Amino acid sequence: MNPHESALLEDLNPPQREAVLHGDGPLLVLSGAGSGKTRVITRRVANLVKVRRVFPWRILAVTFTNKAAREMRERLVQLLGAQANDLVVSTFHSSAAMILRREAEHVGLTRSFVIYDDGDQLNVVKRAMREAGIEQSMQPREILHRIDQEKNAARLPEHMVVEPGDERGMLVRRVYAAYQERLRAANAVDFGDLLLLLVTLFRTRPDVLENYRRRFHHVLVDEFQDTNPVQYELLKLLAPPPSANLVVVGDDDQSIYRWRGADVDNILNFPQQYPGARVVKLEQNYRSDQNILDAANDVIRRNPRRMDKKLWSDRPRGADLTLLLNRDERAEAQEVARQILALQREGLIRFSSMAVFYRVNAQSRVLEEALRLARVPYTLVSGRSFYDRAEVRDAAAYLRLMVNPRSDADLLRIINTPARGIGDTTVERVTDHANSRGVSLYEALSQPESIPDLNTTAVKRLKGFRNLVASLATFALDAKDAASAVEQMLLETKLVDSLQAEGSDESQTRAENLREFLGAAQEFDLNRAAAAVAAAKNAAEVPPEVDAAPLTADVPPLQAFLEQISLVGEADAEVGEGRVALMTLHAAKGLEFDAVFLPGMEEGVFPHARAVKAEAMQHDDEAPRDTDPTEEMAEERRLCYVGFTRARKRLFVSLAQCRSLFGELRYNPPSRFLQDVEPKRFGISEQDLTTRARPPSTAAVAPRKRTWDEDDGPRIDRSYSQASDDMDGVGGDVRGMRVRHEQFGLGRIIAADGSGPNAKVTVEFGGGVGLKRVIARFLMPG
DNA sequence: TTGAAAGGAATTTTT
């Protein structure tokens, strides 16, 4: 065996090896949670290069997130050294943007097109609606959402399917068409366009497509279960069925982005799309203790339509799952904080190996408060906060305008920032004038005198603004790096100065952010210089008919910086050192921690109320037809599976008896996902379960109705906070008292033991439920 | 043009 090969195969299990060594042709790697898929992808790439002697520039590896791309690249650098620089390892959107920029003229753009984000998109939709006089008819947000969905489905306005009589659909199509026209006129694209325009180009220009097919002989895709139809289409064009070297890696059980257009069917039907594809299953989990894995399986098992696979592990059984029950969300948060401190004191798990996952961001506030109070260091892991700040976006808008003055959305954003006395009325007159003449705002500003109804001060101010932009654009033309352009922009626009003049603490911070923005540009320049050196060293022999140049070659520095801002965001706020991580369940995908906390395991929170409602309405004729209620619930279940499988050693699931959300107090029953978990995972023996007095009807007819708060219940942590003191516990003789239980309904107390909130009482419930022993806290006076 | 007040909506958000 080649020495490279043996080193690459070291410490791989047989299916992993099979995936790494698979020769040519399509391959589907079904990789369960924690089964080492990144290792498989990176080793496979390394094997292609080192053993099979494939040129690195022939390999395209696509991921969904920048983080995943970065990690993959880092691991490939370790395996391949400098050769890794010639690989294309990037996200769908980045690679599409790179190709689109090279081929811009084919799709009605110039190379300096800019990328609009969500906020820009919404503004364009609003303006298009206003222009068409249909502002009142529909929510711009909803229209934008539907446009995005169309793009995800790879449909241009003319391909939209609208039933006759579907007024709203027709409206969407109209706005969509106008929206696209505006983007093209502004030399701008949105995220969806990056993929959709490229697909369109490849479909209409086989010669262009052929260049890329000739170049990329190997395409690998991570997290394939989250691809949407355009992305899949792009893959099929680049690596056509039935025999291209397309390797897709994913787990149907971790598909959680349906609401963004992802389609699990892509992975489920892959073997049909690529007949003859080899399927390799990675089923050994190296991450979680057996108990946790079993609980995760208990939950996911209930989903229909899954690829057949069984996760197993030879890790120890491990600790029982812990269930935390509390009075309300504040007590719950305190309890989580307390448990975190306890774990840390035990000394086996560090703060940085713990995480709290929640379903919705609104849950984070109370958790943060509790952690702060308990002095638990934490980091809130959330999207791309830095580049979302208003002042940073203003700065970016100026830069984009410098590169591409036609960008109306950017111009509108900063025409009066910092305030220069150009108000709404003036802007509206300019807009009307530009629209009627079919030119960009910037062009309309070249002769403000000719704009009707403007007074002389307005004209003067507009001229000043236009001169500012013109001067900056000229500067940008031959700026040698991104930082100098940013510096010049900050200087001429006085963005920093005007913030500093304000004097408030907040404006100081914002000024500081702008300096940091300049710092980001400087860092970008340094990295770029380093990358250029590495690429130069690497010039390999290339067949003359193949274009093997780096996809980013010839992109001017400022433009490349802007692209990074749009597509990559900040350089990843690494999960803080020595800090507990707080994030949504969606953000948790791909991560792992020793201890995981899942607060809010309640119906209506997780699963989300929307999924519960959709399920309840599924037999209603009025159910909205664009949503699939069962699929919606299935996705919540997958999300739960993702959450559970992030945990290595300890899993804490938690719920509150009542919780206030949006100012309203709710009493949510325990999450169905909890009820799906076998009690023994919580340390309750099978025997306990069977000897329990339970009306057979409940168990037999509806096994799902099994509840864990009867009898001993699963291991419930008893260290309730003082905050629970005011709870109605059992005091005095309560026998005979009529009570009501969230799940079991009305009943009468037969016996009681203990006192305080955790006292247990035996209650005879009506409605065929019979005798139950429940915790007093879960009862209300009936 | 700007600020304050009122009104309305509030999953998830890789790019």
Place this chain on the structure above:
DNA sequence: TTCCTTTCAA
């Protein structure tokens, strides 16, 4: 409840 957008008044 809270945050964001829109609207209204100075």
